[in-house]
Amino acid sequence: MITPSESAPSARRRSEKSRRATLSAALGLCTEHGYDKVTIEAIAARAGVSKKTIYRWWPTKGAVLLDAVTELAVSDTPFPDTGDIEADLRAHIASVVNLLNSRVAGAAYTGILSEVLHDERLARAVNDELVIPRVTLIHERMRQAQEQGQLPKDADLPLAVEMLYGPLYYRYALGRPLPSQERVDALVAHVMRALRASGSS
Template identity: 65%
Template sequence: MITSPSSVRRSERSRRAILQSALDLCTERGYGHVTIEAIAARAGVSKKTIYRWWPSKGAVLLEAFSDALIDATPFVDTGDIGADLRAHVAGAVKLLSVPPFGPAYAGILSELHHDDLLARRLREELVDPRVEEAIGRLRSAQEQGQIPPGADLPLAVEMLYGPVYYRHVLRKPVQDEETIATLVNHVLRSLRAPGY
């Protein structure tokens, strides 16, 4: 079946309306009170349309969150790994600290324990690609001589993200600029990066 340009536009418009409706409802009602029925009604689509693209509300909100996270936390390379990591982590902290994204992600994480499909999608669609991008940025710094050869880059990524998600999941106060700088410095020092 050939898809016409107008149907592609309609599909993308519907997809965007669904994602935005899910986020809006999450802000208004809280993750636990969002339903596929409510998302469909708010977006002006049928439940069948939603289920054609996503298996659950968690999957809808995961896609909405992933889109926002990628936009808010790019992996830039200015030539200064410390500055780049501070900017990257600050973007993630900021996104997680405001509705609807913080509550949406907390809700998604709470569902992982009883939704194996959502857990797999989270790893495959969000976590694994972002970890690979982070490792790629650290590898670039390694090639520039800012991180020594042989440093454990995957572990460094876990050390960077771990405190951010620990605070988010336990609803502790978010890191400020100074705390983020300290975190980045500790991680780079653990890699024995020059100047840290």
């Protein structure tokens, strides 16, 4: 016998379906028309949800797109652990480059970064929801390598993380080509040499 709870989708399931439709619609519109031309009205129409539903979860279109980009970052820029920290960093940084180069995430993230300059609330959200959690994870991966003896015990890991990500965002913010795989490998090798040299000194 099928109970009412089994025969009808739960509110949570309906909400998640609407949420995912909203994120997909926002990314699609941003890719097709550019960040500036995306509106909450357009997102709602494409997603098949009401504006009220969107505003229940997100205060602005920037917040919607940040949620979508954060999900892409989590799924597309993993932190591998093969036991070789240098190889793992090469793979991770390359995945970040690929994400920033992608039409879908790239268009949305470019718009978000331009908006944080005059939207303090969105700027805080970018740091709290995207930057700090991702930085924390790469720092943790490097700390594990430190415990395994692959990095010096006194290596400055927060600085190393900035050295790895900094060149990517410098180029991205200025609209310059992001590094090739060869340049990513060179960047990681340079940072690793700097860490090991600081430890030996």
